[in-house]
Amino acid sequence: xxxxxxxxTYAQTSPSKLPPSVLFSSTSTSMTVFDAFPKAIFxxxxxxxxxxxxxxxxxSNLRTLLKxxxxxxxxxxxxxxxxxxxxxxxxxxxxxxxxxxxWGICTGFHAVPSMNHVHLHVISDDFCSDRLKNKKHYNSFHxxxxxxxxxxxxxxxxxxxxxxxxxxxxxxxxxxxxxxxxDLVCWRCHKSMKNIPTLKAHLQEEWETQARxxxxxxxx
DNA sequence: GTTCTAGAAC
DNA sequence: GTTCTAGAAC
Numbered sequence: 001x002x003x004x005x006x007x008x009t010y011a012q013t014s015p016s017k018l019p020p021s022v023l024f025s026s027t028s029t030s031m032t033v034f035d036a037f038p039k040a041i042f043x044x045x046x047x048x049x050x051x052x053x054x055x056x057x058x059x060s061n062l063r064t065l066l067k068x069x070x071x072x073x074x075x076x077x078x079x080x081x082x083x084x085x086x087x088x089x090x091x092x093x094x095x096x097x098x099x100x101x102x103w104g105i106c107t108g109f110h111a112v113p114s115m116n117h118v119h120l121h122v123i124s125d126d127f128c129s130d131r132l133k134n135k136k137h138y139n140s141f142h143x144x145x146x147x148x149x150x151x152x153x154x155x156x157x158x159x160x161x162x163x164x165x166x167x168x169x170x171x172x173x174x175x176x177x178x179x180x181x182x183d184l185v186c187w188r189c190h191k192s193m194k195n196i197p198t199l200k201a202h203l204q205e206e207w208e209t210q211a212r213x214x215x216x217x218x219x220x
Numbered sequence: 221g222t223t224c225t226a227g228a229a230c
Numbered sequence: 231g232t233t234c235t236a237g238a239a240c
Contacts, residue, residue, distance in 0.1 A: 003221050003240085037221075114221050133222090134235075195229095195234065 007033075007117040011059070012050040025087075029079050032087055035121075037131040039141060042091050042105070042124040046083050047117060048076050059118050062109045062154070066169035074158050080120045081151055087122050095124075101214035103207070108150040110140055111176040120151060125187075126207040134196060136180045142187050147179040 010018060010033060015026035024032040024044060029051075035043040050056050054076070058068045065073045084107050095102045104125035113119065123141060132138060140147050157168045184193040188206050193199035 006221085131222095136236095197234080 004114065005116050006036075007045065007047055007115050007119055008050075008056065011047045011117050012056065025090075027083060030083050032083065032122075035123075038123075039129050039132045039137055040124045040127045041129065042094070042122075043129070044087060044091075044122045046080050046087065046120040046122060048080060050117075060116055061113050062118055062149075063169065063171040065118055066157075066171075070158070070165075076118070077151070077154055077158075081155065084120060084122055084151060091122070091124065099211065101211055101218060103210055103214070106141065106143055106148065106150070107152075108148050109154065111147050111149055111171050111179075112173045121148075127187075127203050128200070128207055132200065135184060138184060138196070138199065139180045139182055142185075144187060145179050145182060147176055 010022070010031065015023055015031050018031070018033070022033050022036075024034055026032065026049075028049075030046055030048050032044050032046050035045055048054065048059055050059055054072070058064055058072075059076075065076060088105055088107070091105055092102045105122060106125050107120065107122050109118075109120060121141070125143070127138065127141060139145055142148060143150075157165050160168075184196070184199045185191065186193060186199070186202055186206065191202070193202055
């Protein structure tokens with residue numbers, strides 16, 4: 001099995017077949033899995049299951065889904081949104097239990113994904129992880145650069161004019177790929193970082209500062 | 221997507 | 231000399 005299709009193989013099997021090291025939870029229409037290479041303390045993927053009337057190819061990625069039937073696409077994205085809300089609560093409970101405070105969670109899609117099958121990232125905004133190793137990893141999740149497209153943003157496209165919808169769903173690789181090569185900038189304080197090790201140390205400090213602040217607030 | 225590593229950057 | 235990045239291979 002290719003690395004690039006592993007999510008597709010998950011999405012077309014029964015959740016009961018997946019080991020607990022992979023599967024976090026599931027519903028009749030989706031499954032939530034642990035990202036195999038988490039880029040933050042919490043990092044999950046929500047996958048729509050492949051079952052009639054949906055086909056493997058239309059669920060290949062966000063672009064193929066959105067260029068198909070708009071109502072069907074909206075149905076899939078709306079269902080993912082419901083699952084994401086549930087997952088948010090569960091992550092926040094775990095944040096409190098393990099760390100004693102809550103912090104931000106980013107929910108969205110990569111404009112140009114590397115793996116087959118639609119997957120919604122649900123990732124905590126610390127971006128502190130041994131698995132975050134290069135510029136592409138970081139820039140692909142940076143909330144402001146544009147490569148990471150929030151779920152709310154995608155939902156808003158359905159309410160926009162048809163011409164706006166059709167322009168946004170192009171998700172052209174040539175437009176988005178250069179973002180991954182942009183200079184490293186802290187998404188919180190906007191400072192430029194000279195390299196990955198410096199950025200990682202800075203992100204760790206930012207998160208620890210937030211931890212101290214939030215815990216002090218809760219102790220009052 | 222990751223791993224490996226040559227050569228650039230320091 | 232060591233650290234770090236980026237592209238090829240998988």
